[in-house]
Amino acid sequence: MDPEPCQTRLSNGLTIHLKELHTAPIISHWVWYRVGSRYEAPGFSGISHWVEHMQFKGTPKFPTSQLDKAISRTGGSWNAFTHLDWTTYYETLPADQSALALDLECDRMHNSLFDPVEVEAERTVILSELDGNQNEPRHRLGEAVRKAAFDSHPYRNEVIGTKEDLQRITRDDLYRHYQRHYQPGNAIIAIAGDFDTQEMLDQVTQRYQNLPGSPVEPVEVSPEPPMTAERRAEVTGPGSTTYLQIAYRAPAARESDFFTFGVLDSLLSGPTSLNMFGGGGTTNKTSRLYKTLVETELVVSVRGGMQATIDPYTYEIACTLRPERTLEQVLQALDDQIKRLQDELVSVDEIHRAAKQARALFAYGNENITNQAFWLGYAEMFATYDWFTGYVDRLTQVTPAEVQRIAQVYLQPQHRVVGVYLPEGPGEGTP
Amino acid sequence: MTVVNKVTRHSLPGPEDISRTVLPNGIVLLVRSNQISPSVSFSGYLQAGSFYDPREKLGLSTFTAAGLMRGTALRSFQQIYDDLETVGASLGFSSSTHTVGFGGRSLAEDLPMMLKLLAECLQQPVFPPEQVEKLRAQALTSFAIRAQDTADMASLTFDEILFAGHPYALPEDGYKETVLAIQAADLPAFHQQHYGPHGMVLSIAGAVTPEEAIDQVGESLGAWTNPQQPLAPELSPVESLTQPVRRHIFIPGKSQIDLVLGGLGPKRKDPDFQAASIGNHILGQFGMMGRIGDIVREKSGLAYSASTSLNAWISAGSWEFSAGVSPENVGKVIDLILAEVDRFTTEPVSQEELQDTKSAYIGNLPLGLESNAGVSRSILNIERFQLGLDYLLNYAASIEKITAESILETAQRHLNPAIFVTITAGPQPIEVG
Numbered sequence: 027m028d029p030e031p032c033q034t035r036l037s038n039g040l041t042i043h044l045k046e047l048h049t050a051p052i053i054s055h056w057v058w059y060r061v062g063s064r065y066e067a068p069g070f071s072g073i074s075h076w077v078e079h080m081q082f083k084g085t086p087k088f089p090t091s092q093l094d095k096a097i098s099r100t101g102g103s104w105n106a107f108t109h110l111d112w113t114t115y116y117e118t119l120p121a122d123q124s125a126l127a128l129d130l131e132c133d134r135m136h137n138s139l140f141d142p143v144e145v146e147a148e149r150t151v152i153l154s155e156l157d158g159n160q161n162e163p164r165h166r167l168g169e170a171v172r173k174a175a176f177d178s179h180p181y182r183n184e185v186i187g188t189k190e191d192l193q194r195i196t197r198d199d200l201y202r203h204y205q206r207h208y209q210p211g212n213a214i215i216a217i218a219g220d221f222d223t224q225e226m227l228d229q230v231t232q233r234y235q236n237l238p239g240s241p242v243e244p245v246e247v248s249p250e251p252p253m254t255a256e257r258r259a260e261v262t263g264p265g266s267t268t269y270l271q272i273a274y275r276a277p278a279a280r281e282s283d284f285f286t287f288g289v290l291d292s293l294l295s296g297p298t299s300l301n302m303f304g305g306g307g308t309t310n311k312t313s314r315l316y317k318t319l320v321e322t323e324l325v326v327s328v329r330g331g332m333q334a335t336i337d338p339y340t341y342e343i344a345c346t347l348r349p350e351r352t353l354e355q356v357l358q359a360l361d362d363q364i365k366r367l368q369d370e371l372v373s374v375d376e377i378h379r380a381a382k383q384a385r386a387l388f389a390y391g392n393e394n395i396t397n398q399a400f401w402l403g404y405a406e407m408f409a410t411y412d413w414f415t416g417y418v419d420r421l422t423q424v425t426p427a428e429v430q431r432i433a434q435v436y437l438q439p440q441h442r443v444v445g446v447y448l449p450e451g452p453g454e455g456t457p
Numbered sequence: 458m459t460v461v462n463k464v465t466r467h468s469l470p471g472p473e474d475i476s477r478t479v480l481p482n483g484i485v486l487l488v489r490s491n492q493i494s495p496s497v498s499f500s501g502y503l504q505a506g507s508f509y510d511p512r513e514k515l516g517l518s519t520f521t522a523a524g525l526m527r528g529t530a531l532r533s534f535q536q537i538y539d540d541l542e543t544v545g546a547s548l549g550f551s552s553s554t555h556t557v558g559f560g561g562r563s564l565a566e567d568l569p570m571m572l573k574l575l576a577e578c579l580q581q582p583v584f585p586p587e588q589v590e591k592l593r594a595q596a597l598t599s600f601a602i603r604a605q606d607t608a609d610m611a612s613l614t615f616d617e618i619l620f621a622g623h624p625y626a627l628p629e630d631g632y633k634e635t636v637l638a639i640q641a642a643d644l645p646a647f648h649q650q651h652y653g654p655h656g657m658v659l660s661i662a663g664a665v666t667p668e669e670a671i672d673q674v675g676e677s678l679g680a681w682t683n684p685q686q687p688l689a690p691e692l693s694p695v696e697s698l699t700q701p702v703r704r705h706i707f708i709p710g711k712s713q714i715d716l717v718l719g720g721l722g723p724k725r726k727d728p729d730f731q732a733a734s735i736g737n738h739i740l741g742q743f744g745m746m747g748r749i750g751d752i753v754r755e756k757s758g759l760a761y762s763a764s765t766s767l768n769a770w771i772s773a774g775s776w777e778f779s780a781g782v783s784p785e786n787v788g789k790v791i792d793l794i795l796a797e798v799d800r801f802t803t804e805p806v807s808q809e810e811l812q813d814t815k816s817a818y819i820g821n822l823p824l825g826l827e828s829n830a831g832v833s834r835s836i837l838n839i840e841r842f843q844l845g846l847d848y849l850l851n852y853a854a855s856i857e858k859i860t861a862e863s864i865l866e867t868a869q870r871h872l873n874p875a876i877f878v879t880i881t882a883g884p885q886p887i888e889v890g
Contacts, residue, residue, distance in 0.1 A: 049493045051823055082745070090755075094744035099813040101820020120820045147758035155761040157712040158781050161607055161883070264710030265605045267598060297545070308545045311538035323591065326598045346602075348594060379543050386496070386545025386564050393494045393828040450710075 038239035039211025053219030072187015216403035295330025476667035497663030516631020527588035653683030722776035741765025
């Protein structure tokens with residue numbers, strides 16, 4: 027049986043989730059902050075991601091040169107991610123090295139230096155990362171689609187930010203953002219692996235209990251008004267391949283419609299694995315869109331999926347067109363399938379199939395301690411841990427009528443952006 | 458058929474808990490049981506890689522491997538994927554120079570179905586002509602995408618030049634013109650001639666006992682024979698270049714240049730391999746991408762990524778430095794890398810660097826074995842390179858033996874900037890200063 031995690035909260039607001047597992051001599055330590063591009067004011071896009079980079083640039087106790095060496099010499103892995111609703115940092119280490127992760131994360135929650143020289147070096151690094159992204163047609167298309175999908179909500183911005191904002195943001199802006207959001211009351215420590223729960227709880231408490239916590243000012247994000255007409259986003263660039271990306275407004279993770287959408291996604295474009303590690307899983311060749319688009323030689327590939335978010339985000343379908351096909355042909359075939367979902371009830375067997383697929387995908391994720399620790403915190407960023415443990419059951423409770431209703435409500439042309447990348451010409455590599 | 462070992466749980470995989478069995482038809486089966494999660498992963502290979510491709514039909518092995526799941530004598534393409542996707546399982550094949558590899562995962566309860574399907578795809582593919590054409594269209598699209606990918610184009614060109622005259626010079630998936638030259642009938646012919654149990658290895662890890670796995674594999678693949686199957690040929694060694702090569706692949710409309718430079722490295726069974734691997738880690742991987750990352754990214758802020766890789770294969774290897782840089786920084790980044798190569802080939806690494814990396818290698822071992830897929834792949838590589846079932850148990854001791862002097866000698870033997878291949882791909886580099 028899967029062990030129940032221990033959940034507790036310190037007086038400064040820090041939430042702690044622990045899951046004791048003795049399957050391998052490893053621990054995985056994650057700290058999650060409720061900050062990401064959703065929390066960024068206009069003109070400051072990319073600031074959360076840049077702060078994440080600065081968290082690797084040292085504290086008085088762990089100078090930048092020592093930081094990665096300390097982790098690396100244990101043979102452990104570590105990284106950080108900034109997304110729409112959250113920023114997270116993790117270390118997976120041999121179990122006897124867990125103190126290092128505890129010390130490091132506690133320290134950089136409030137002692138990071140933000141050395142001006144490092145800030146400037148990092149500005150160049152991030153601008154170079156941005157340039158690298160601009161090399162990718164699909165990245166540019168995704169960017170344009172998200173901009174078109176939201177008028178005012180910060181979900182319209184890329185997590186990395188715009189060139190203009192990245193050139194303008196100062197060291198003090200970064201430091202203010204850090205001080206405001208990197209507070210115990212805005213964080214969750216999630217640890218899974220080979221430890222004794224009480225001992226680990228003592229270790230965490232001892233480090234954090236005296237950390238002063240400023241109240242975290244809530245960030246008000248106005249809801250995005252509904253779309254009333256279909257929007258188009260067009261990007262042109264080098265190459266000979268046309269890409270199509272469609273984004274429908276989708277429910278937030280906490281809404282019960284999200285689970286119904288999970289079934290719909292599984293049927294329409296194949297199941298989406300929500301695991302960050304040990305994910306992968308199954309293909310989508312028996313999904314309705316694969317059959318109707320790839321099998322009929324309209325597109326080379328199709329995939330779809332959605333993300334669990336605080337506010338309603340998007341359900342996206344992306345295709346790579348075959349060279350001889352037109353956008354209209356592909357859209358027509360896709361719309362026929364959506365109409366079928368709106369007009370005809372799916373079978374109960376199809377719903378059970380989606381639930382079995384989800385069960386298998388979660389079983390793969392459970393092989394892996396890093397992924398188990400990931401879920402302890404991740405689910406809390408948009409719902410609660412129960413959201414994760416109840417996910418498969420929620421899918422089995424979905425009814426054919428609900429799938430039909432979801433298709434009728436959400437998958438309307440006036441609720442979508444149709445994005446296309448139009449190639450300007452071969453521009454093939456020449457020596 | 459002999460079962461070599463019994464399984465025990467919760468330890469580093471070794472002779473005590475890896476079961477190695479040779480089936481009468483030559484298939485080597487490796488099993489490591491792990492009852493903790495209800496899932497199973499398997500991986501394996503057989504001797505039907507791209508070195509058998511005629512040059513004018515390069516990509517035939519990849520094309521054939523891709524066709525295995527497009528229909529068998531017993532199941533259509535749709536039935537194959539319906540059986541897989543209904544249970545949330547996956548199966549896939551791909552080709553490399555030497556071998557066709559495969560991998561799959563499922564819930565343990567579905568392993569018998571998975572092995573049956575694997576056996577069908579390997580033994581009874583039918584390559585329906587309409588499916589072959591779909592695969593060809595996909596390959597052509599992937600070439601068009603590859604031609605626009607700066608990192609892919611730099612790496613492709615690097616291999617073409619470094620390994621000129623050797624099968625490692627050629628991309629396994631071929632080129633547009635070679636894939637267009639492949640006829641539908643070439644796939645079954647290639648399959649008939651090269652697919653067989655001789656030299657095939659299958660590794661399984663997860664919630665299955667060795668006895669169950671041996672029975673299930675025996676039932677699905679034990680009767681397979683192919684008298685036509687040739688013995689895998691020995692590849693000739695790669696000829697070293699005699700002068701440096703510098704080339705730029707112009708890809709218009711891009712904002713960043715991908716850079717790859719380097720030369721030949723040791724092959725996997727070379728006695729130098731372990732020292733080169735530790736040295737490479739110090740040079741371009743430890744911490745934030747080692748010395749190279751430190752100087753190019755951390756100290757100079759000239760690139761988002763800059764690192765090294767040691768690619769050691771069966772008959773040769775490469776030692777590469779790569780970076781993604783803006784057009785005006787290309788020259789500076791190359792100079793910084795070459796200065797680090799010079800230092801690395803003239804001075805021994807410090808004891809601190811050596812100890813850090815050794816400790817990283819040893820500590821990292823259980824992390825790589827966290828999942829069933831990791832265990833399965835790791836055991837497969839032990840067999841592929843004939844490292845011995847006690848390889849993982851002896852790993853720490855073998856790492857501890859490496860000295861700063863042995864790394865320096867290895868670096869001097871393998872890293873020669875005077876004959877480096879330097880490839881850039883993307884917009885035109887901007888000369889500065």
